[in-house]
Amino acid sequence: MGGPLLKAEAIRAGYGPIEALKGLSLSVAPGEIVTLIGANGAGKSSTLLCISGIHPIRSGAIHFDGERIDKLPAHDIVKRGLVQVPEGRRIFPRLTVLENLQLGAYLRKDLDGIKNDFERVFALFPILAERRAQAGGTLSGGEQQMLAIGRAVMSKPRLLLMDEPSMGIAPVLTAKIFDTIRELNQQGLTILLVEQNAHLALQLAQRAYVLETGQIVLEGPAQELLADPRVRKSYLGEE
Amino acid sequence: MGARGGIWPAVYARMHWILLGLAALLPAVDLLLPPEFRLADLVRPIFIFAVLGMGLNIVTGFTGLLNLGVAAFMAIGAYTYAIATCDIYPFQLGFWTALPLTIAVGAAAGIILGLPTIRLKGDYLAIVTMGFGEMVQDSLKNLDVITKGTQGINPLPSPTLFGYVFKPETPLPWYYLFLALLAVVVLLTRNLERSRIGRTWASIREDELAATCMGINSMKAKLLAFAIGASFCSMAGGLWGAYLGSSGEPGNYDFQISIIALCIVIVGGMGSVSGVLLGAFVMIGFNAILLTKLTAFLAQHGWTSSDNVFTSPSNWKYMMFGLALILMMRFKPEGLLPSRRVKAELHEYDKDVPRQAGGATT
Numbered sequence A: 001m002g003g004p005l006l007k008a009e010a011i012r013a014g015y016g017p018i019e020a021l022k023g024l025s026l027s028v029a030p031g032e033i034v035t036l037i038g039a040n041g042a043g044k045s046s047t048l049l050c051i052s053g054i055h056p057i058r059s060g061a062i063h064f065d066g067e068r069i070d071k072l073p074a075h076d077i078v079k080r081g082l083v084q085v086p087e088g089r090r091i092f093p094r095l096t097v098l099e100n101l102q103l104g105a106y107l108r109k110d111l112d113g114i115k116n117d118f119e120r121v122f123a124l125f126p127i128l129a130e131r132r133a134q135a136g137g138t139l140s141g142g143e144q145q146m147l148a149i150g151r152a153v154m155s156k157p158r159l160l161l162m163d164e165p166s167m168g169i170a171p172v173l174t175a176k177i178f179d180t181i182r183e184l185n186q187q188g189l190t191i192l193l194v195e196q197n198a199h200l201a202l203q204l205a206q207r208a209y210v211l212e213t214g215q216i217v218l219e220g221p222a223q224e225l226l227a228d229p230r231v232r233k234s235y236l237g238e239e
Numbered sequence B: 001m002g003a004r005g006g007i008w009p010a011v012y013a014r015m016h017w018i019l020l021g022l023a024a025l026l027p028a029v030d031l032l033l034p035p036e037f038r039l040a041d042l043v044r045p046i047f048i049f050a051v052l053g054m055g056l057n058i059v060t061g062f063t064g065l066l067n068l069g070v071a072a073f074m075a076i077g078a079y080t081y082a083i084a085t086c087d088i089y090p091f092q093l094g095f096w097t098a099l100p101l102t103i104a105v106g107a108a109a110g111i112i113l114g115l116p117t118i119r120l121k122g123d124y125l126a127i128v129t130m131g132f133g134e135m136v137q138d139s140l141k142n143l144d145v146i147t148k149g150t151q152g153i154n155p156l157p158s159p160t161l162f163g164y165v166f167k168p169e170t171p172l173p174w175y176y177l178f179l180a181l182l183a184v185v186v187l188l189t190r191n192l193e194r195s196r197i198g199r200t201w202a203s204i205r206e207d208e209l210a211a212t213c214m215g216i217n218s219m220k221a222k223l224l225a226f227a228i229g230a231s232f233c234s235m236a237g238g239l240w241g242a243y244l245g246s247s248g249e250p251g252n253y254d255f256q257i258s259i260i261a262l263c264i265v266i267v268g269g270m271g272s273v274s275g276v277l278l279g280a281f282v283m284i285g286f287n288a289i290l291l292t293k294l295t296a297f298l299a300q301h302g303w304t305s306s307d308n309v310f311t312s313p314s315n316w317k318y319m320m321f322g323l324a325l326i327l328m329m330r331f332k333p334e335g336l337l338p339s340r341r342v343k344a345e346l347h348e349y350d351k352d353v354p355r356q357a358g359g360a361t362t
């Protein structure tokens, strides 16, 4: 303990000739909510995909809980407790809500723990309990986001990566989802949150990174960035 | 099918057992019919193709990988069975040893095809499996030292069970032998579907990236689907060999067989076990029963002759298969007996998706 839970050092990654990440470094300490904000195409999703081992990095290193993970296959990384809620929710549309949640607990063997976590998810999102037998694809966008978060919680993560949970969701629901993220954090979950809604994200997080074309251009306590004139201009829509 | 409550969902969930039960009763019904209308003799290929369809359904229906080469696995099964049993080879195993061997060889062939190709996506995988089908056919033709080339391997000894010998001229015991083996395959498939691996396959079919995010090793799960699917297809080949008393010739296991298997799965309902059974009854029944009877009937009345290709219904069958597929895709794309999951997707926008009887499935 003592060290960061997640540490990415000078990672580079890309798609063919396109360089999406140009030597990006960031770290997340246990218990924190850290947010990564940036415009469209800045490389936010690429960062999370690389951390999760879904997209390979070209150079640099990623450590999780002191161990190097950037050569591991994605499913081994999940096994260590590093779990992602991917961009666009990506629930399993034809499987029931219950089956979606069961798949979240795919790697777990502790039946009692799984049962408790079902209760926990249903307490966080009562609507999911109501819709448990319904196909995931028939839920509304907001409910699908809740399901995606619930599914990730079922895998008992130690670090949760979330890619734009507010995407395409009405403001009321976004507020509800952000409340849940705070609640999960208070229950001890460490979170790395990617957002375009910089205002909400900076209010929620303790620390933040600003990403521009594959590089971190600003970092610091979220409250400070919220007051930073450059952030206010580029990301909070102020002149 | 509007009935929501009542016993319908429970009946629907057991439709595969109902279909198998009806098949078990068919020979009894036959006794009441005049000899020229008896069906049971003709039904045996249906059982074998149903086993083939079950194998393809695991790969294509459950896991979502389009496989256009199942004929190859059927051929591998038929030839494995023939080499294991025929008295011109040193092995001369009995049916009950040769059949498990056939299944094991099929699984190995599935893994051999799967290992280098499983990373390919969608269309590319389909094309490779198609190529594999052609390759196996050609290899069987060219390895004539072992496979007897285009002659095929025959005759094969009759299966025996507790001293009873299944003779070609007594169809009824064969009927129940194949039906019983099909029932075992159905039972296994249903258990797979409802188990953890079944849910894993479904998740990969739905969204592979999301499945990976759940910690699923999708390569391993796909390879397992390939191996199990191929083992069923190979078993169908072994049964076909036993039924014919011959391996058949390599050309019997051509692309058309793979397409017929695909039609069975699509017409019945992708990912639906009862659908595959019904699909086999419909597709092969049409071919083996209706066309045969119709051709015989027309010939008997002098309305057609074997030298007029246009008036023989058998020559129309592929057009009719094609037409059946087109109509199916247009009006009932989820198949005759759709799986709950596939139906949910195709009718995603009617909010009226049926709820599962009794809530949770495990």
Ligand SMILES: Nc1ncnc2c1ncn2[C@@H]1O[C@H](COP(=O)(O)OP(=O)(O)OP(=O)(O)O)[C@@H](O)[C@H]1O
Binding pocket: A015, A018, A019, A020, A038, A039, A040, A041, A042, A043, A044, A045, A046, A047, A087, A196
């Ligand atoms: N599969 C891909 N193939 C090619 N280029 C890609 C691919 N995915 C992302 N890119 C490119 O990499 C860059 C970073 O993309 P990324 O998805 O990480 O951005 P983002 O910050 O998540 O954007 P958004 O806010 O729109 O989600 C972009 O220029 C994008 O076009």
Ligand SMILES: [Mg+2]
Binding pocket: A044, A045, A046, A087, A163
């Ligand atoms: Mg993104």
